[in-house]
Every structure is written in C-alpha cells, then in structure tokens.
Amino acid sequence: MTEGRSRRPGPRIEEVARVAGVSKSTVSRVINGEKYVSERSRQAVHRAIALLGYSPNHAARTLAGSKANAIALVISEQGSRVLADPFFAQVLRGVHAELAGRHVQLLLMMNQPLDGEDQIAYLTGGHVDGALVVSLHGEDPLPRTLHETGLPIVVGGRPLAGGSVPFVDADNFNGALGAVRFLISLGREKIATIAGPHDMAVGMDRLSGWRCGLAEHGMAVELVVHSDFTPDSGALAMEELLRRAPDLDAVFVAADIMALGALRVLQARGYRIPDDVAVVGFDDSVLAATAVPPLTTVRQDVEGFGRTMTWRLLAELAGEEKLPQSMLLPTSLVRRASA
Amino acid sequence: MTEGRSRRPGPRIEEVARVAGVSKSTVSRVINGEKYVSERSRQAVHRAIALLGYSPNHAARTLAGSKANAIALVISEQGSRVLADPFFAQVLRGVHAELAGRHVQLLLMMNQPLDGEDQIAYLTGGHVDGALVVSLHGEDPLPRTLHETGLPIVVGGRPLAGGSVPFVDADNFNGALGAVRFLISLGREKIATIAGPHDMAVGMDRLSGWRCGLAEHGMAVELVVHSDFTPDSGALAMEELLRRAPDLDAVFVAADIMALGALRVLQARGYRIPDDVAVVGFDDSVLAATAVPPLTTVRQDVEGFGRTMTWRLLAELAGEEKLPQSMLLPTSLVRRASA
DNA sequence: TCGGCATCTGGGAGCGCTCCCAGACCCTCG
DNA sequence: CGAGGGTCTGGGAGCGCTCCCAGATGCCGA
Structure with missing residues (x-):
C-alpha cells in the first residue's frame, strides 16, 4: 500500500547490542528498566541508543511481550455533546501530557466503530492494557461492565452505579x-x-x-x-x-x-x-x-482531570499498591461581574 | 505489568484456516482483500471468521507487513488554543467516523512528547503510514517538512508556505x-x-x-x-x-x-x-x-473537515490515482439576529 | 500438441522484539 | 569449605502475522 519505503528504517536492538558490547537481552532489560543490570552495561546501552538514534519497535514489543503498550480513551457520549466538546479537548490534552515520554500509545474510541458488545470485546481482547472512560452520563453501564471484566480502568466523572470502579472527578x-x-x-x-x-x-x-x-x-x-x-x-x-x-x-x-x-x-x-x-x-x-x-x-x-486519570491508570498498570480508589480534584471560585 | 491475562486470548489465523479448510495464506489473502482467491474459499473463510469471532492481531500484522496500519493526527498548535478547542474535538470526531470499520489505528501527537526533530523522526520512522496535520498557523513549517520526507500527509487548513502539500480547508x-x-x-x-x-x-x-x-x-x-x-x-x-x-x-x-x-x-x-x-x-x-x-x-x-482529510489520506495510502491535491469544503450562511 | 499465461493454493522464512532458561560470578552464612 | 542465595549475562524459542516462492490447475492460441 504505502508505496516505496519497503522495510522499516532505523537500527534494530541487535545493532544497539553490538555497539554497546552486550547482548540483545541486556539491551532489552535496560529499555524496560529492569533490575539486574550492571551500571556499566546500562551506561553503555544508553550511549549506544543515543549514538544510533534507536527507538524500539512498538509492534514487535507488543507482539513478543505480554502487554499491549497502549491504553484506550473511551468517550461514552450519550447525546449531550454540548457539554462534551470543549471539555473533551482539554481532557485529551491532559491525557497526552501525562503520556509524554512513556512508550504507551493512546487509542481513541467513541462508541462508533464497534458498539456495545464489540467495543467490550475489543477492549478486553488484549489490544490495550487499560482504559480511560469518560462518561458524562452517570448511569452509563459501560464503566461497570468493563471493570467487571478485570480490565484496569479509570472513569472520568463519578459513576452513579459505580460499585468500586476507580474514578476521578472534580470536587x-x-x-x-x-x-x-x-x-x-x-x-x-x-x-x-x-x-x-x-x-x-x-x-x-x-x-x-x-x-x-x-x-x-x-x-x-x-x-x-x-x-x-x-x-x-x-x-x-x-x-x-x-x-x-x-x-x-x-x-x-x-x-x-x-x-x-x-x-x-x-x-x-x-x-x-x-x-x-x-x-x-x-x-x-x-x-x-x-x-x-x-x-x-x-x-x-479540566486538563488536570485528564492528567490525573492517566496517572492513576498508569500507576495501576505499573503494579503500584494502595492507590486511592477515587480522586476528587479541587475547584476554585473565579470572581467576575455577575456576583 | 498487566497482572493476570498472560497471553492474548482469542483465535489465531491458523485456527481460522483449519476451520475454513484452507491455508493460513489464503485466510490472510481474504483478510487483506487480495485477488486470486476463489469465491468458495472466500466464503469459507468469512464463515470461519464469523464463527470464531476472529479479529486479526494488529501488532503481528504491523510487524510482519510493510505498513504500520496506523495514521497520526498531529496537532501543531502554536498558541491560539482558543480557536483550536471546540474546533478540534469536532475534527477528531470526523476523523474517527471515517476510520470506523477499517483496521487503522489513530495516534495522537500534540507537539509535546517529542518536539521538532524527534517528532519528524517518529513520524517518518515507520510507526505510521501517513499523517493528518492540523495546523492553524499558516506559516508552520511542519507540513512542508513532513511532505518532503515523502510521508503521505493531508493538512487541515491551507498552508501559507505550502508548495504542493495536499490540504483540506473550508472555503x-x-x-x-x-x-x-x-x-x-x-x-x-x-x-x-x-x-x-x-x-x-x-x-x-x-x-x-x-x-x-x-x-x-x-x-x-x-x-x-x-x-x-x-x-x-x-x-x-x-x-x-x-x-x-x-x-x-x-x-x-x-x-x-x-x-x-x-x-x-x-x-x-x-x-x-x-x-x-x-x-x-x-x-x-x-x-x-x-x-x-x-x-x-x-x-x-468541521466534522466534515475531519472526515474529508481522513478520506483523502486513506485514498492516497490505498494507492488511488488522480486525487485532487486540495479540497475546499462548502460553507453556508446561518442567519440569526445580528444581521 | 505444447508452451505460455492467468488463476489459485500451501509452505515456510522471518519481521524485531520479550521472556524463559541456564550458567557464570560474586557474597554471605553455617 | 561448601551450600545457598543474590546478581548479572547470553542464547534462543516464539509471539501472529505477511509475503515470497514454488507448484498445481485451467485455458488460450500457435
């Protein structure tokens, strides 16, 4: 399809290993921040990476590994886009800011391509490691349903029928x-x-x-x-x-x-x-x-809203313990002329 | 990281092949809509896919194939987010609508995680097949730079220093x-x-x-x-x-x-x-x-804006010929009380 | 009759990683 | 002094696909 550009350019992990004078495995360990790597090796790998301009192949990591390196942002919009619009863009900005630097892709879902069953199937099908669910409509069943499948999620906006679903909301x-x-x-x-x-x-x-x-x-x-x-x-x-x-x-x-x-x-x-x-x-x-x-x-x-949701989800994915189940973000009064 | 759920669930292409009574290769051909597949095989594969609820593994396709099955939406926002916000959400909705049903992932980039060089390196590094660039600032060099690397792109909003960069804009x-x-x-x-x-x-x-x-x-x-x-x-x-x-x-x-x-x-x-x-x-x-x-x-x-951009990009990726270099979308006067 | 071509098919290498395993080397303790 | 652990390392299988190649079949015209 994409004419030209046959094989992906750029160095492989193997070349990094050669330049750094270590094995593939060690490079992989460094990239993934595992322990049991000597300081000397770590330095050497980092130098080699910088030298070659190496950037790991997302597809390969995902295929070989047990995680998808991606999270979904699910916009569960039942009508009321009025409220959603400006709000939504800012949330997205926050999510994005929090994701910066990490090798995690953000997938967008909007209740459109697959609805109901299919959407849930997709999300729990291993394509993503977790999901941020922005749900304005409090009685939306999606958050709870997803949570019950065991997929790590964080809901934006307190779910009315929430159970113990982790959520972030303004106070x-x-x-x-x-x-x-x-x-x-x-x-x-x-x-x-x-x-x-x-x-x-x-x-x-x-x-x-x-x-x-x-x-x-x-x-x-x-x-x-x-x-x-x-x-x-x-x-x-x-x-x-x-x-x-x-x-x-x-x-x-x-x-x-x-x-x-x-x-x-x-x-x-x-x-x-x-x-x-x-x-x-x-x-x-x-x-x-x-x-x-x-x-x-x-x-x-609102931007903090997106950032906080993302932070909470990533923390859970990283296996952090004792995370708060829910978080309320402070608000402040802006005084203008009407009062 | 993602505790539990070790290996990805769901059937492989191999099982589809077995059920359909054909080879892996043939299943792959059907999925990718290639020719040289008999009607009988095609039917059988489709039935097997439906029966098993098969959905191809994105990472594997990307790794094995020569395309990334993903496009980027690049928001090149130099200040002026005022204009960007509500606009942006609607564009996104349009993009998403046009992407529905195709096996193409949408990646978001916002000038944040990597800037300048890095961003270009990422985009041209084979991670995506093409990019939608929303650039409000007409003199933004990004569209042109990207276009010159040979990456298929479509710019939203007429670039001032555009050269022959394909773009979509309101009229x-x-x-x-x-x-x-x-x-x-x-x-x-x-x-x-x-x-x-x-x-x-x-x-x-x-x-x-x-x-x-x-x-x-x-x-x-x-x-x-x-x-x-x-x-x-x-x-x-x-x-x-x-x-x-x-x-x-x-x-x-x-x-x-x-x-x-x-x-x-x-x-x-x-x-x-x-x-x-x-x-x-x-x-x-x-x-x-x-x-x-x-x-x-x-x-x-605005939603049509996003849809049109996406359509144009996908068409180019599909190798379609004689696409218009640029497209202007009609506007209409909404009469209210002020005139 | 036979080559050539278009059509259809299966086999299998290999994409670039991760992760398991085995092993080498330390240090500590009984 | 050796057993047991913790630390560090490399080798190599294999993730689920695509794509190349080789082969099998049919049909055409020479």
Whole structure:
C-alpha cells in the first residue's frame, strides 16, 4: 500500500547490542528498566541508543511481550455533546501530557466503530492494557461492565452505579458549597439553583453542595429546578424559578452554559445583575468570560482531570499498591461581574 | 505489568484456516482483500471468521507487513488554543467516523512528547503510514517538512508556505464573499471587517472574500483592522474601526469569538444591532447562538473537515490515482439576529 | 500438441522484539 | 569449605502475522 519505503528504517536492538558490547537481552532489560543490570552495561546501552538514534519497535514489543503498550480513551457520549466538546479537548490534552515520554500509545474510541458488545470485546481482547472512560452520563453501564471484566480502568466523572470502579472527578460538591457560601457572604438571602439532570452525577453533586451550603445557615432548600445543560433549558428553568420566587436574590447555576440562558431571562425581566440577582455558574468555560456580564463561576482544572486519570491508570498498570480508589480534584471560585 | 491475562486470548489465523479448510495464506489473502482467491474459499473463510469471532492481531500484522496500519493526527498548535478547542474535538470526531470499520489505528501527537526533530523522526520512522496535520498557523513549517520526507500527509487548513502539500480547508473565501454579498443585499453601504492575523491562511482567505465582495459593487475596500482571534482583540479592533468610521453600518468579523468583543463595544457605544450596524461572524461556533443578540455567521462543517482529510489520506495510502491535491469544503450562511 | 499465461493454493522464512532458561560470578552464612 | 542465595549475562524459542516462492490447475492460441 504505502508505496516505496519497503522495510522499516532505523537500527534494530541487535545493532544497539553490538555497539554497546552486550547482548540483545541486556539491551532489552535496560529499555524496560529492569533490575539486574550492571551500571556499566546500562551506561553503555544508553550511549549506544543515543549514538544510533534507536527507538524500539512498538509492534514487535507488543507482539513478543505480554502487554499491549497502549491504553484506550473511551468517550461514552450519550447525546449531550454540548457539554462534551470543549471539555473533551482539554481532557485529551491532559491525557497526552501525562503520556509524554512513556512508550504507551493512546487509542481513541467513541462508541462508533464497534458498539456495545464489540467495543467490550475489543477492549478486553488484549489490544490495550487499560482504559480511560469518560462518561458524562452517570448511569452509563459501560464503566461497570468493563471493570467487571478485570480490565484496569479509570472513569472520568463519578459513576452513579459505580460499585468500586476507580474514578476521578472534580470536587463538584465542595465547588458548589463554596459558591453558595460566597453568595451568603455577599448577604444574599434567597438563593435558588438551576441543577443538572437527575441521572448525571456531576449535576447531583453540585446540587448536594448547594443544599449543604444553605443548610449550614438554616436557609430554605426549596428553590430547585432541574435542567439539562443547554442554554434554552437554563432559560426555561430561570423562568420557572422567577414564577415561584420573583424576589430571589441569587442563583447558583450548575453549568455556565445554562447560566447563559438564565442571564438572558433575568435581563429580559429587568433584573439587574448582580445588584438584584447574583449569578454564579460552574465550569469556567469559554462562555463564562465572554458572557454579559462576565460570569462568576467555579473553575475546574479540566486538563488536570485528564492528567490525573492517566496517572492513576498508569500507576495501576505499573503494579503500584494502595492507590486511592477515587480522586476528587479541587475547584476554585473565579470572581467576575455577575456576583 | 498487566497482572493476570498472560497471553492474548482469542483465535489465531491458523485456527481460522483449519476451520475454513484452507491455508493460513489464503485466510490472510481474504483478510487483506487480495485477488486470486476463489469465491468458495472466500466464503469459507468469512464463515470461519464469523464463527470464531476472529479479529486479526494488529501488532503481528504491523510487524510482519510493510505498513504500520496506523495514521497520526498531529496537532501543531502554536498558541491560539482558543480557536483550536471546540474546533478540534469536532475534527477528531470526523476523523474517527471515517476510520470506523477499517483496521487503522489513530495516534495522537500534540507537539509535546517529542518536539521538532524527534517528532519528524517518529513520524517518518515507520510507526505510521501517513499523517493528518492540523495546523492553524499558516506559516508552520511542519507540513512542508513532513511532505518532503515523502510521508503521505493531508493538512487541515491551507498552508501559507505550502508548495504542493495536499490540504483540506473550508472555503473561507467564498464563505466571506457570501457574507458580504448578504450584507450588501441588506442595503448596507459601509461594510468594515475585523480580519485575522496575517500569518494565518484562514484569516487571509476570509479577508480576500470580503475584499472581493466589496469590489464587485465598486465599494471602498479600506475598513480593515487585523486582530488575533480573541474576544478582547476583537473589541479593540471594533473601537479602532469606529474611530475611523463612526458611520459604518456593517462589520464582517472573521471569527465568532472576535465578534463577541465587537458586539460588546458596539452596544456600549449605543449602536443598535442590527438596526445601526449589522454584524456577521464566521465559524458558527457555540458562541454564536448564545451571543446577545444571536450572531448571524458563516457555518463550516468541521466534522466534515475531519472526515474529508481522513478520506483523502486513506485514498492516497490505498494507492488511488488522480486525487485532487486540495479540497475546499462548502460553507453556508446561518442567519440569526445580528444581521 | 505444447508452451505460455492467468488463476489459485500451501509452505515456510522471518519481521524485531520479550521472556524463559541456564550458567557464570560474586557474597554471605553455617 | 561448601551450600545457598543474590546478581548479572547470553542464547534462543516464539509471539501472529505477511509475503515470497514454488507448484498445481485451467485455458488460450500457435
């Protein structure tokens, strides 16, 4: 197919061995960082590698060895790509950063080429050593199913029906809690929330944080409307909230993208922001900074998200012990004009 | 490392051969779609494959064969991730869709693990059969360098210093031209533009389209300010334009994200949109629909972008003849409230 | 009739590694 | 002093395929 370039160029492990004055086996040991190699040999091999510009053949290693030298990034996207897009690119960047320098290939899977059974078959078929599963939809069965096959995985976003699946997530609860405390510190007294759908952990955790913040100060925990992470549904939710409590003075919105809709409705109704109603979003997406007025929001480190997932998976593959089953990443409040 | 699961599970090509009653060689021929296989054998092999659930071992094929069965997606991102992010995720989705069903792995590279020399060495080292290079910065030398090594590549976005490098791009020129014609059809007579930077083809092509549109109607081609694809620089550019021509009645902005800044300035200055000044953006990004007022903009099919690039590369790898050197994808005007 | 060609097939070398095994060499301890 | 271990080394089988070669068959035209 690929015309020209018949055989792969570059030196083999055998030549490295010759130049270094050791055997193939020893070179292999050095490359794989095994012990039982003398310092002298190790140095010699490294020099030879540098001299020849040697880089091990991925296919050969995989074929001969017992591991695939590859991990999969599985995007389990059930609709809601709205939330997924910018988010996803950053996660990927983090994953990639963490993979840098290691001889591990990253394979992408998106529920497309093979679905359901086939996808699971592929993943557990020895093509990869482990998987990162980004699953926004909390009730997605994929994480659990994969985990039960024994394939090492790390899920991005707390799975609702998780069992003991290792996961990494932003600390949505404390992020929301912080936002509410901030609103209270501003003197707000009637704080509503536009929450995410019931089936997404990200939404539920933020809702819990809001509840907890209000409860701390003995405030009523009633003004909740669920929505679905689109601007329009955010607008609808805001209308509903205003109908129920025209005198509310703050709204915590579980996602910037919904906050845009809310902002629109508030302004159309003549509420001044933040004077009459303070608005705090979540995510610190691109949208937040360019909103009118610029949105105060809870920032999460999405790139760190990807990095942490990858770190956790690689650590498990390396046989590290006593890894935390799950990890929550800190969030921070970004103060802009809306609150 | 990967504890347990010692040897890879699943049937080998040998077992397929036995079940089908033919030789290894014949099975291999069927898998690779070669000719010189009788219909009877072909059927038998297909049945055996289905029966056993056989899936060829990627590492073995790559090791034994003369091709890598993998292509790279190289993100050559020099800064400006702003533009890159949402764009990038969609491109990736397109690439992935086009790859579905083929036995080709997708490797990601992001200028991180290996830079410059190393990256080129890796790509031309036989690890991949070809590369998709997404390069926003038109003067990026990478596309040309790679192309000169003989590695089949397709560049996303027209390279400024391209030579004869195959590329795929949105039809930025005609998109811009269409936008200007639309503004003229609305009766606008003093149409400015906020253009992209000089070193990005995407910016220059849109600028040319604007120029051409005005020239068609003998209108002055003067109100240009260059900017750099951020909301703030868009705002600055708008201020500059208003200083030079307070009576302008339309602006074509070369990217939605800059249009947001422009919108902000116009509104702050008391211009009504679209009554006093009509605004047209480009990209139809998420930002466009949620802007206030919702932005009329030129839509490009970003997913199609990824698909087309991939299709072109695979076609070349398959040895297809007479492929177009470059391909421009159509754009369309999305009419909202701002014009 | 026989060579030539196109069609179809199987056998087997070998892609570049890893990993098992056997062995050489130390040091420590009973 | 020798047994037992830990340390280091090289040799070589074999991972699951592809691809080359040789051979078997059929059909054509000379």
